[in-house]
Amino acid sequence: PVLRVAIMGLGGYGTRVAEAMQSSKMAKLVGVISGTPSKIKDWQSKYKIPEKNCYNYENFDQIKNNADIDAVYVITPNALHHDQVIRVAKAGKHVICEKPMAINAKEGQEMVDACKKANVKLLVGYRMHFEPHTLEIVRMRKAGELGKITFFQGLSGFKIGDPSQWRMNKQLAGGGSMMDIGIYAINGSRYMVGEEPIWVTAQETKTDPQKFKEGVDETITFQLGFPGGAVASCLSSYNINNLDRFFLTGDNGFAELFPATGYGPIKGRTHKGELNQPIVTHQTVQMDEMAAIILQGKQPIVPVDGEEGLKDLKIIDAIYAAVKSGKKENLKL
Ligand code: NAD
Known part of the structure; x- marks a missing residue:
């Protein structure tokens, strides 16, 4: 099985991760979350993403009803990570969050707690x-x-x-x-x-x-x-x-x-x-390894x-x- 990933935030780094994921054996880009409809259209045709796996920042809580997405990779400005990660956790999906995970330890603790409570994994994009x-x-x-x-x-x-x-x-x-x-x-x-x-x-x-x-x-x-x-x-x-x-x-x-x-x-x-x-392409290896951590419970050498x-x-x-x-x-x- 492969980890089916939706990327939230289709900016500079999101684009790099999407490209690198094309060479991953264990992770596959299947969905997007973006506030810009034209970017969603571009990504849909480029990566063959079905309409039903496309969300915006208002409706992405609905991802909880989507059985074809396993994890969301949050790649937005730092201060947004906290609320977005907690919403993804509440939708019952695993989360990969870019660094810094949040903008202070108090928010970081709340994210860790929310993911624990929702019984989903939380990983940080430490490539x-x-x-x-x-x-x-x-x-x-x-x-x-x-x-x-x-x-x-x-x-x-x-x-x-x-x-x-x-x-x-x-x-x-x-x-x-x-x-x-x-x-x-x-x-x-x-x-x-x-x-x-x-x-x-x-x-x-x-x-x-x-x-x-x-x-x-x-x-x-x-x-x-x-x-x-x-x-x-x-x-x-x-x-x-x-x-x-x-x-x-x-x-x-x-x-x-x-x-x-x-x-x-x-x-x-x-x-x-x-x-x-x-x-290596860091993000390709990272996605392979993170998929193994999430799907197989693999223990990384350095925790993420x-x-x-x-x-x-x-x-x-x-x-x-x-x-x-x-x-x-x-x-x-
Ligand atoms: P970026 O500006 O290129 O992209 C950010 C994206 O977030 C854009 O698509 C933008 O439209 C979207 N966005 C959503 N809500 C927004 C809002 N309210 N204001 C502004 N933009 C909003 O930035 P980036 O370089 O892709 O960085 C995104 C995250 O990725 C950051 O947390 C950054 O630290 C991290 N990052 C990590 C690495 C790494 O090597 N691990 C490298 C670059 C960036």
Whole structure:
């Protein structure tokens, strides 16, 4: 059996996921949810989607009566995820939700609870959690090949363009670069170090308050402390290019990914030499693996469930709190 998926939000990333799903053996695009009738028409003819599997933002609760859709993949602006995921759960369908799962931990908790109550699975669109170079480093670290882990560095950023886009609007984005790209360094630190952080400190720099309005972070540097003594030093930015690098070191070895999270080929090396894992289309592998998680109860190497998304939101809340307080914020994940 294949996972029959409807995509909600037919924008830039929804389009990329739809294309990648065409090569998935385990997941099939069968439905759409959109507020734009012309996009629905285009997708219907492109992907042979029947009329009865097309919905808009007003009527998609009716998906509960549609036996031909197993899961909805929510790919809309961040602040909309909370209500949309809860409505999908109430319709009795599994949910895949894009990152960030929500705009704060309180909303994230409500989503986790709603999906538990409805007895549906909630997964977060963390594509790097299935990427072969990434997983090889996780394997090496678990096997002890790096020795005791002492330090992680995660650099995540790019120079954002058009200031009128939803990513620059606090109401829709929930924040700035941290919500969008900094989250890669956050969850990267967790699966690379292999522990949950117990404290965070953070500092914000804003060079352009005209472009980056109140509540929309331009650049934040942040540090995480782990129970085993490792520290992480990370950077999230909407105003620095070529910022996509992970570095992990331990007493016996190191690993580097550069680029670490972009769509293109991931490149990496360790103290043992170049990594030569297969180059994959992230979203194709992600959909195959997520279908196996939902349909077969497969356990992923790095978790991608709602609880995992919630941990990252708790860290984001703590980072914003630390920026405000200027103090170390303790974390309990
Ligand atoms: P986008 O602007 O290209 O698309 C967003 C879509 O949502 C558009 O089709 C828009 O019409 C629709 N939409 C519905 N209600 C809307 C509203 N009230 N206001 C504005 N748009 C509305 O954005 P995107 O790049 O596709 O990002 C969507 C989500 O996917 C975000 O949560 C983002 O973080 C996530 N994303 C994840 C990755 C990844 O690699 N995992 C990459 C890109 C984006």
